[in-house]
Amino acid sequence: MAAESPRPGRELSSPASPTSQFGVQLSIDQLMRLVSERASDLMRTQERLRSLLQANRSIVSELSLPGVLTRIVEAARDVADARFAALGVIGPDGTLEQFITVGMDDDTVHAIGELPKGRGLLGALIADPRPIRLQRISDDPRSFGLPPNHPPIESFLGVPIQVPGAVFGNLYLAESRGGSFTEEDEELVLGLAATAGIAIENARHYEESRQRQEWLRARAEVGRNLTTDDPIANLHRIAESVLRLAAADVVSVVVPEPESNLVRVVAAIGTGADDLQGARYLVPGSLAGAAMARGSGVIVDNAEQYVETTICPAYADVLGAVMALPLATEQGMAGAVVVGRARSGRQFTGSDLEMAESFAGQAALAMQLADARANEERLALLQDRDRIARDLHDHVIQRLFAIGLSVQSIAASLSSSEHGARLIDVVGDLDETIREIRTAIFALRENPGAEHSLRSAVMSVVSDVGPALPERPDVIFVGPLDTMVDPGVISDVGAVVREGLTNIARHANAMHAGVRVEATPEELEVYINDDGRGIGDTRRRSGLDNLRRRAEEYGGGLTVTSSPGAGTALSWTIPLEAR
Incomplete structure (x- = not known):
């Protein structure tokens, strides 16, 4: 048998060469390394997302606004893996009114000195609230450089925090531990900032609700506390309550001077209170005068143009935002409450004014009721004294007169004897006693403080000088x-x-x-x-x-x-x- 020949078009296979086998092996290793790297990236991304979720939960679980802000800064530093982090709160004037830092010890912060106000690169984020990511902060022309004693930084990431209707502040991150901030870092911090905006708004509502409850509690207590007949003590209680509830640095209560265009500070507490107590100033040009003229509260962000700052030297360098609240009663304006915060403090809000104005109105009503109650007590006292005086006049004096007449008639029949002379002396003593009782009757019937008669003028002088005798x-x-x-x-x-x-x-x-x-x-x-x-x-x-x-x-x-x-x-x- 002839041997069978191979099929046309088919070649006999030969074992794979070592080179081809080695090339296939290299492709598998590369693929495995690529898969491993991708898996590591996914795991790292998963860890960062988990870290972001934990940070979000930590932020939204806090209710106090200072606590929320601190947690936001700490979470941002952890999520972006940065050495330094800060949160700048934008004030009404467009600068940073609060600056919270994480990553620097107290000695470093103290050595740096004054915190930034939002100029240069930080101000650029305020003017245009869009993220800024830099590999080198010094390469940006908007950078003014670092203040003395500030740790060196290279990479920078800035992200705005928005609340409904406005930009609340900005997150600033510096010195990425990975060398520079990535697009992924920016996305994660933006996500954190979105949650931060919600948490800040919730904390604001909670703080406002808590403050409102405190003001309402104070309103309920003010009527019970204004029980003394001393109106100045009552005004001091009002000033103390406002100082505490409004988180103010100084509070003064002013009342109009009779028949003049002046007001007088009758109660003051806080910064410069000793200098302010008893001061007088013109109503025109004063914040208190503006509140009394309008019949409603007034807020100014800077009180330098108002006269209150010129009468108290302690105000010159420290006073910032001020609000004035009228004390309105049915009889007219009883005065005003002037409330001030230091320049380093936050501005007064419309909510602050609303709550404080409501309290001032309740305080004015309580003052009016206290005055009415005091007037009723004085009237009852005067009525009681008048009844006593009437009884003395109608009964005691008349009986003394009758006794005197009887004794005088007996003395007339004994005029030649020693007993008659003694009875005449008794009649004189009775007359002197009647005069003293009449003086006492007048003192009972006289309205204290009245000076429209000669008797009252004499009794007033005796009351003033008498204690010295x-x-x-x-x-x-x-x-x-x-x-x-x-x-x-x-x-x-x-x-x-x-x-x-x-x-x-x-x-x-x-x-x-x-x-x-x-x-x-x-x-x-x-x-x-x-x-x-x-x-x-x-x-x-x-x-x-x-x-x-x-x-x-x-x-x-x-x-x-x-x-x-x-x-x-x-x-x-x-x-x-x-x-």
Whole structure:
């Protein structure tokens, strides 16, 4: 048999050469390395995404705004694997009002000094809120360079944080541990910034809700706390509440001065309060005046143009945002509350003004109710005193009169005996007692603080000078003083009584003093006596000379009698017919 020949077109196979086998093996290794690298990248990306998710959960779980901002900065540094991270909060004026850093110790931050305000490269992100990624920060023409003592940085990544309706701030990352920030870093930080915007808005709402609850609680308490009759103490309580609730640095309460175009600071607390207390300034040009004129609250971001800053030196370099709140009552404007924050603090918001204005309105209402309650108590006291005075007049004095008449009639029948003379002395004592009771009745019926009558003017002086004497002076009024004495004489009588009692308190070393004011159809006499050591030989009698001139202007005179150990008697008289 012939051997079978091979099929046409088919070649006998031969074993693969080592070269071809080696080439196939290289392709498999490369493929495995590529797959391994891709798997590592996927795992690293998965880890970074997991880190981003954990960061998002950490951010949204925080409710306080300061806590949220701190967590955002820390999370951004971890997600982007950067050495340094910062968050700049944009203020109303377009600069950075707050700058939170992570990655630098306190000594480094202190050595750098003032925190950035948002100029240069940082300001570029404020002006145009789009991400900025640089391999070398020094290559960007907008970079102003680093401040002294700042650690060196090369790579930079900036991303804006947006809240509904505005840009809240910017995230700044520097010095990537991988050498430079990548597009993936930028995407991850942008995702974090989106979550940060939501968390910030939630924290703001939570903070505002908490603040509103605090203001409402203070509103409820203000009526209960304003229970004292001292209005200044009440205003201090209002100032303390506003200082705490508004996170302010200084609060002052001003009230209008009667019959003038001025306001006076009656309560102040915080920075410069000691200098501010008691200050007076014009209503026009003041923030308090603007609030009272409008009848609603006013906010300014910088108070330099207002007069309040010129009356308190402590305000000059520290005061920034200010708001003024009117204290409006049914009778008109009772005053205003001026609230200030330091320049380094945040600005007042519309929500701050709304809550503070509501509190001020409630405080004004509470003040009005407290005044009304105090007036009711004073009226009840006056009514009670009037009832007592009426009972003394209608019962006690009338009985004393009857007793005096009876004793006088008995004394007349015994006029020749010793007993008759003693009864006459008893009648004199009864008359003196009746005069003292009448003086007490007048004091009960007189409205405290009133100075429209001669009696009230004398009693007011006695109340002022009396505490300087060992005992309160006895005061007796005789005759129809308020009907016969010209009102123009009242101030002179008050001056006589004040000078006489003051001399007794300073020089007489007396234990007892008395004042008698008596009016007859012919003359008015003010008689003041004491049981002290007498005037002595001193030549300084300018006060008595003034009293003598006052009497001589009315055609009257002054008589002073004094002897050592027997006290001093002063008689100031003016004619009533000559008026």
